[in-house]
Amino acid sequence: SNLHALAKSKGKLYFGSATDNPEFTDAAYMAILSDNTMFGQITPGNSMKWDATEPSQGQFTFSGGDAVANLAKTNGQLLRGHNCVWYSQLPSWVSNSGFSAAELTSVIQNHCSTVVGHYKGQVYSWDVVNEPFNDDGTWRTDVFYNTLGTSYVSIALQAARAADPNAKLYINDYNIEGPSAKTTSMLNLVQTLKSQGVPLDGIGLQGHFIVGELPGNLQQTLEQFTALGVEVAYTELDIRMTLPATQALLTQQQKDYDTVVSACMAVEGCVGVTIWDYTDKYSWVPQTFPGQGEACPWDQNLAKKPAYDGIVSGL
Numbered sequence: 001s002n003l004h005a006l007a008k009s010k011g012k013l014y015f016g017s018a019t020d021n022p023e024f025t026d027a028a029y030m031a032i033l034s035d036n037t038m039f040g041q042i043t044p045g046n047s048m049k050w051d052a053t054e055p056s057q058g059q060f061t062f063s064g065g066d067a068v069a070n071l072a073k074t075n076g077q078l079l080r081g082h083n084c085v086w087y088s089q090l091p092s093w094v095s096n097s098g099f100s101a102a103e104l105t106s107v108i109q110n111h112c113s114t115v116v117g118h119y120k121g122q123v124y125s126w127d128v129v130n131e132p133f134n135d136d137g138t139w140r141t142d143v144f145y146n147t148l149g150t151s152y153v154s155i156a157l158q159a160a161r162a163a164d165p166n167a168k169l170y171i172n173d174y175n176i177e178g179p180s181a182k183t184t185s186m187l188n189l190v191q192t193l194k195s196q197g198v199p200l201d202g203i204g205l206q207g208h209f210i211v212g213e214l215p216g217n218l219q220q221t222l223e224q225f226t227a228l229g230v231e232v233a234y235t236e237l238d239i240r241m242t243l244p245a246t247q248a249l250l251t252q253q254q255k256d257y258d259t260v261v262s263a264c265m266a267v268e269g270c271v272g273v274t275i276w277d278y279t280d281k282y283s284w285v286p287q288t289f290p291g292q293g294e295a296c297p298w299d300q301n302l303a304k305k306p307a308y309d310g311i312v313s314g315l
């Protein structure tokens with residue numbers, strides 16, 4: 001049976017995929033994406049980000065995000081909101097305006113409460129804060145941290161909670177899937193926020209991996225987070241390789257997908273897995289990591305790869 005149906009039958013909330021608005025004109029792509037036995041959840045790859053939703057101060061545009069939300073509704077799929085506060089795809093009016101702490105606080109509050117409020121009742125979980133840490137575990141020195149210190153995280157989470165009390169609120173990051181300085185920093189942040197009573201429901205582990213280079217202890221790392229009273233999910237899973245693909249790489253990729261999905265299945269508090277689009281046709285990888293690609297379980301022609309069977313065996 002198909003991926004979401006299998007995940008559901010084993011007690012998970014969803015198996016899902018990212019998607020993006022330009023892809024909506026591709027009928028063959030849409031037929032697979034919209035099959036809710038395959039994907040029970042979708043995430044907008046770009047259209048709910050700050051540059052898309054508030055390109056200039058106080059001017060909100062929801063057309064792209066609404067199209068993804070409406071697709072989820074039509075298909076009977078859960079929706080993950082992505083994201084409220086992130087250093088990237090951030091308009092320069094936020095990063096370069098020299099806002100005071102008080103001004104930036106209200107900018108964050110207005111952005112998060114307007115965007116989360118707009119989708120109130122439609123979103124299972126929101127990535128309220130995306131990628132707060134550097135890989136060495138220090139805080140990313142973006143405009144938010146530089147102006148407000150770590151307090152921007154609770155400012156955003158509180159605004160999101162008030163705007164949609166039923167949405168699960170997440171912090172989302174990469175390179176926190178196995179033991180690392182960054183993982184330790186995220187664990188410490190969860191502990192601190194929980195002890196302060198800041199609303200936080202989940203940690204998203206993006207899961208942008210390289211074939212043959214999965215971190216060890218995937219399951220144990222998920223359990224370290226859930227032990228602190230948050231749920232977890234793999235939110236952006238893909239497993240890239242240096243091109244050209246070989247049979248050996250595709251077979252290793254199959255194993256790696258199995259390993260990652262198995263880790264989620266083994267942890268009760270892991271609610272689901274989202275792949276960062278299902279097909280190599282629309283993967284972000286080749287543009288971001290030159291010379292790498294074929295990271296998804298479906299190929300350029302929308303045919304299933306060995307990786308697909310890896311997911312099935314993991315579920």
Ligand code: XIL
Nearest residue numbers: 020045046082130172206236283284
């Ligand atoms: C990526 C999108 O997939 C691309 O289309 C865009 O050009 C850049 O952003 N981590 C995240 C996602 O949290 O928002 C990123 O998405 C991939 C890395």
